[in-house]
Amino acid sequence: MGSRERKKAAASSLNHHKSKEFRASTSSSAVVNVEDLERGFLINVFSERNSPGLLVRILEAFEKLGLEVLDADVSCSDCFQLQAVGEENEGTKIIKAQVVKNAVKQAIKEWSESNGQA
Template sequence: MKLNLDQEKMVSREKMKMIKRGRLHDQNHLQLLGSITNSTTTGNKTSIVMGAAKYIKDLKHKVETLSEGIMNSTGCTSTTNYHQNPYPMVTVNTLEKGFLVRVCSEESCQGLLVSVLEAFEDIGLNVLQARASCTNNFQLEVIGVGNEENEEIMDAQMVKWAVSKAINNWTESSSHVSEDQD
């Protein structure tokens, strides 16, 4: 199909409009990126992108700092001599209603999260809120309450014993797995 001269001009105009819209669309994205990252430069693509990269780097640094703060607040500090105590550390605090359970280790402890959650289920501790990280180290923070049947008899010592037992069982089973792999 061959286009006549008028049709070609019309197609060219439409292409130019589309190109301009695309540039405008890109410019809008750059302006949005600049405003999100609090960039002080306007209009310069390179400056806006470099500012965004710096902003992302700063955010990563803030996340690392906050993660270290969480580690320190849970008692999982790098000053803890892990080599003297190879087991994850457990703390249980009694709240007005329920318990705050923290488990942390300097290792990632693959499979430990499941073991601890199963221990909660075994003793009838209902998890209301949990936060866990198992990437470079193991951190678990749980707020839980006893179910109606055992709420009156459950105490922090019972919860800590159940979690410690789960850690011991996990340690034994994970040491068998590593022996089998050797």
């Protein structure tokens, strides 16, 4: 196995391990983590259930905050997982990670209430 293949295998194993840890630490509600990056945020959302319509609600929350999604990975098959990198649009006020986290949690709460899952 070459160096490139080993790196891929290690990354895949690490991601699988992190995913298992993340699942083990959640309840039936969604877990939201937001980290500050040099210019923007790394936003992770996980829910054990497939959640039709949740992605739209979260993206609407980003838009209201003035966040531009630069990169995102989403899985909605068995569960809902979103990892996104967001950056403040030019001309918007400076946003803190906690504000982003609260906005995403609020979007999830509103989605849940509108779908009778609260």
